[in-house]
Amino acid sequence: MSVLQVQDLTVDFAQRRGPKFRAVDHVSFELVAGETLALVGESGSGKSTIARALARLLRPTGGELLLHGRPVGHRGRKLRDYRREVQMVFQDPFASLNPAYTVGHHLRRPLRIYGHPRKGLEEVVEALLTSVNMVPATSFVSKFPHELSGGQRQRVAIARALATQPGVILADEPVSMLDVSIRLEILNLLDGLKRDRDLALLYITHDLATARYFSTQIMVMYRGEIVERGPADSVILRPAHPYTQLLEASVPGERTPHRLDELAPVRGAGGTNVILAAERAEATAATGCRFRRRCPHAMDVCSTHPVEQDLGDGHLVRCWLHDPKVREKSGDRAAPQQSAPSGA
């Protein structure tokens, strides 16, 4: 059941010089209760901007949010109702808790804001701490953030998000600032809470492995656009978009499907590094496929904006390589979809 529908979300940022910067470009998706949607992509691709727009921390330029099928208000009572339903866990647990206040304060405030009476407040606070495995809860209530470890802080942040009994949790790289040893613990905690409380989880990450492991669906974002989406296994095992393949290839490991130099001609004419040069030229690729400057398969048609192609099973990709007409013309040789050894 879809809890939060995002339709054509667009976010522009004003720039001091030049035109507005489009951080998120007509992105649509939906968050389903009891499911995790992973949003992966490089830094600056607009992942966090989406989370912030959904958390109503910035006002989108365009698009619509539907909570349980109803449009979402921008202010007053309606905004409060929305906030109660959609909560966020921030990336950096060292910054997301106020150093001046105790753990108890952080959990009591959201409860009080939504009208929980003073009576019985402490019991609820302790129950929240217990639900994120901070036991014995009483010993943590009066602790200050600086007395806790990174993992414990993130647990408190999760407990705070749970305090309003939301239906949606936006987790913006919830483990990237934590020690590797406790990442899995926190992710398992989130996963368990999602199942117990039937939460719709948006999991923003860099990490393809955890994205596959913890999520039902994966969306790959590049420069403000969703370039590929689909069931987690399908996207990871059979990446269709050259950018997803690049991401995939960048993960070190035995099962790395292809070598980087196989994927992209690193040296271009005159010995220039194509990838680096492309990254520098990036900002100019405003029309057409945004990845084409870095894409090893770039063709003439890429200067026009690609449309999403359905590869079946809900696996969508925004790339001309998978357009039937283009494939016909190029004799089907370019399509890199099946390049992964485990591919169909």
Add this chain to the structure above:
Amino acid sequence: MTTTAIAPAAGATEPRPGRGLSARLHGAAGALRRSPRMLVGLIILLFFVLLAVFGPLFIHNPNALGTEVLGRPSAKYWLGTTQEGQNVLYQVIAATGPTLEVGFVAGGISTVLSLLIGVGGAFIGGISDEALNLFTNVILVIPVMPLVIVISAYVQAKSLLPTIIIIAFTGWAGTARVLRALALSMRSRDYILAARVSGERPWRIVVVELLPNMTAFIVSGFIFTVIFAILTQAGLAFLGLGNTNLLSWGNMLYWAQADQALTSGAWWWFAPPGLCIALLGTGLSLVNFGLDEVLNPRLRSVRPVGGRTKARRQAAGSP
């Protein structure tokens, strides 16, 4: 000095987190141990506050005229007498209260103003912030002393209140700028955003979530304005603006000047109030420097002894 405090505020000096009461006191004691300047400053400040509160209990009418005119300091008159035979010591003590009152009340009002305009503007954002910031900058570049002189000349003062208000309304701009910059950097901190996501109301975010983390800077700005207020009041009084019959150190200087104490060499008349102003200013500045040290470890004059010698040895050992 408040401007130097802002630079590291961006990231390095997360305000010291609060703890329980006993731990807070312990933290304060630790801060004092780390900063002898702050300790000395606080002692000076305490001395003047005690003098202002309890001094008047031990003296007679400071304006009573005596027979000994322009007497040198003696056993009877510790700090000598004035042209009218008034006891200078009594006058200095009686003037402490009003001087402190001007400083702290004006400092308080202007700190509140700078909070409202600086932090308020930073949080509202948009056009109102631009307007408030422009207003702050205008006040900042207007030469304050001539402005204050002009206003004081117009206002017929019976008490110290007009002087206090004039000083308060001209002295807030510097602090407002500092606090605005600080608030701008803090409003995008995650814990402020988290409070917004929780549905916290804006005024509560400012008062409850933000201000406690700015305390040190607010106190520092307050002290800065207190110094400014005391010096400005002294300057105004010396020029004979405001009610010259009220006792303050500045007014003592005015009368000393008016009665040619400087030309007749009656140093005991003008030196004590002048030195008191200087000493109080020093004390307040030391407290401010001390705050700065506590906030910004790089400014600490005393480093751990072991660490220092070790570092030196290493430096000597590896050319």
